[in-house]
Amino acid sequence: MDKIAIIDLGTNTFHLLIVEVKDGEEKIIHKEKIAVKLGEGGISEGKISKSAEERAIKTMLYFKDKIKEEQVEQIFASATSAMRNASNGTEVMKNIYDATGISIQLISGMDEAKFIHQGVKKALEIGPEPALIMDIGGGSVEFIICNNIEVFWMQSFEIGAQRLLDKFHKHDPILPKDIEKLDDYLRKELEELKVKMDIYQPHHLIGSSGTFDTLIDIDYKEKGIEKPEDVAFSLSLEDFDRIFNEIIHKTREERMAIPGMIEMRVDMIVVAVCLIQFLIENNEFIDIKVSTYALKEGLLDAILSNEIKLS
Numbered sequence: 498m499d500k501i502a503i504i505d506l507g508t509n510t511f512h513l514l515i516v517e518v519k520d521g522e523e524k525i526i527h528k529e530k531i532a533v534k535l536g537e538g539g540i541s542e543g544k545i546s547k548s549a550e551e552r553a554i555k556t557m558l559y560f561k562d563k564i565k566e567e568q569v570e571q572i573f574a575s576a577t578s579a580m581r582n583a584s585n586g587t588e589v590m591k592n593i594y595d596a597t598g599i600s601i602q603l604i605s606g607m608d609e610a611k612f613i614h615q616g617v618k619k620a621l622e623i624g625p626e627p628a629l630i631m632d633i634g635g636g637s638v639e640f641i642i643c644n645n646i647e648v649f650w651m652q653s654f655e656i657g658a659q660r661l662l663d664k665f666h667k668h669d670p671i672l673p674k675d676i677e678k679l680d681d682y683l684r685k686e687l688e689e690l691k692v693k694m695d696i697y698q699p700h701h702l703i704g705s706s707g708t709f710d711t712l713i714d715i716d717y718k719e720k721g722i723e724k725p726e727d728v729a730f731s732l733s734l735e736d737f738d739r740i741f742n743e744i745i746h747k748t749r750e751e752r753m754a755i756p757g758m759i760e761m762r763v764d765m766i767v768v769a770v771c772l773i774q775f776l777i778e779n780n781e782f783i784d785i786k787v788s789t790y791a792l793k794e795g796l797l798d799a800i801l802s803n804e805i806k807l808s
Contacts, residue, residue, distance in 0.1 A: 500526065500569040501800060501807075504560055505793045506553070506601060508536040508579035508635030508659055510707075510761060513560045514793045515567050518801065526567055531556050532761030536579040536635050536659040545583045550592065557597045571807050573800060574601045577609055577792070578636025578657055606653025610639040612795030614648060617641075617705050619798060620790035621729035628701035629694070631776070632791055633708050633769050635659040640690055642697045650693045656686050658708070658765035661772065669748050671767050676745070679768065683775050694780055702782045704732075706791035708769040711762045713787050715740050718756035732785040734777065741770045 499519065505512040515527040533556050539546040545553075564572060580586040581603055590601045604612070613632045617623070623630075623645040630641040636657040642649045665671075665679040704712075709732075716736050717724040744752060744766060752763050776782075799805040 500567060500571065501797065502560075502564045502567075502569045502572045503793045503796050503800075504557070504572070504574035504599070504601075505796070506533075506535065506557075506574065506576040506580060507792075508540065508577060508637075508657055509534055509765060510635070511535075511553070511556050511560070512793050513563060514797065515564065515569055516797060523797070523801075527563060529560075529563070530761075531559075534635075534659075536657070539583070540579055540636060540659050541663040543582055544585050545579060545589050550589050553589065554593055554596045557593050557599060561597045561599060572599060573796060573805065573807055574599050575604045575792075575796060576601050577604060578606070578634055578653075578655060579659075581606070582636065582655065606637055606639070606655075607651070609637065609792060610641055610651040610653050612799060613639050613705055613792050614641045614643060614651065614795065615798045616790040616792060616795030617703060617788040618645075619728075619794050620788035621703070621786060623703070624701065626701060627697045627699035628703050628786075629699040629776075629780075629782075630703045630705060630788075631773070632705040633658055633772060635765065638772070642693055642699055649697050652689060654686060654690075656683070656772075658769045658772075661768035662765055665771075666764075666768055670746050671771070676771055679771050680775055683772065691779070698781075700781055700783045701786065702773075702776065702780075702784070703786045703788060704773070705788045708762065708766055708773070709787040710789055711757065711759060711766060712737065712740055712770075714757035714759075715755055716757070728789045730787040730789075732787055734782065734785065737773065737777070737785060741774050744770050 503514045510530050511533045513529045517524045533552045535549050632639040634657045637653050639653045641651040713730045
């Protein structure tokens with residue numbers, strides 16, 4: 498097992514990670530993400546649109562070329578929420594296989610949460626006190642309450658940013674009444690999370706990848722500080738609040754002008770920061786940590802430990 502390619506077919510973003518493993522050491526050869534927007538124009542109807550499927554096949558063909566270029570023989574590709582819930586998900590995966598020869602494993606929401614937890618643990622020290630790990634995907638959001646020794650509870654909710662965008666981001670900038678409706682919806686959908694938060698009372702919020710990466714990029718750019726090459730960062734509650742208020746009061750064009758903002762995040766980040774704000778308002782967090790590692794790094798960990806066996 499010299500080189501491994503891991504592909505994460507997310508609802509919004511497809512990720513490719515190529516790693517060389519030698520004498521137990523991991524070296525990243527190639528890392529790339531492409532905004533495929535698999536859930537766009539269909540996720541709320543429970544299907545993958547034809548144009549989204551075409552973008553998926555085009556991206557997977559491109560990834561296949563990269564994998565071939567790096568002479569990688571071991572490939573693991575996994576799909577999550579959009580593919581899980583689409584009535585035509587199996588058909589789309591077959592079409593991708595027919596075009597690329599890459600077979601895709603559909604992973605459950607609970608497995609997604611488990612591998613996200615493994616990825617985050619590789620990036621940072623969770624610590625002895627309970628923490629809430631949160632991963633905001635396009636289709637689903639995973640929550641894990643844990644400390645550095647054990648997982649107390651984890652769950653996947655089908656309330657990802659593309660779904661929330663379709664339901665609640667009706668005006669640009671988003672209106673206070675839209676945020677109120679979103680908060681009411683989250684209060685209902687996340688009742689189970691509230692029960693578990695009351696039991697375990699985590700005071701540390703850990704955001705993994707995606708939106709949280711962009712929040713860190715914005716924070717560093719706005720402060721004029723060069724961002725270090727690291728896999729774990731901190732974001733103060735005050736800094737989050739500053740960025741949150743900036744994002745919700747701006748139009749798409751104005752958001753794009755925020756230093757550190759990227760095209761693939763500019764639409765979904767509005768509802769995503771509203772979700773983070775909802776959690777902060779309803780819980781007593783004292784800090785936010787950010788892990789740039791998430792699902793794909795957790796999958797790599799599971800492959801290297803033989804929890805996932807490659808054919």
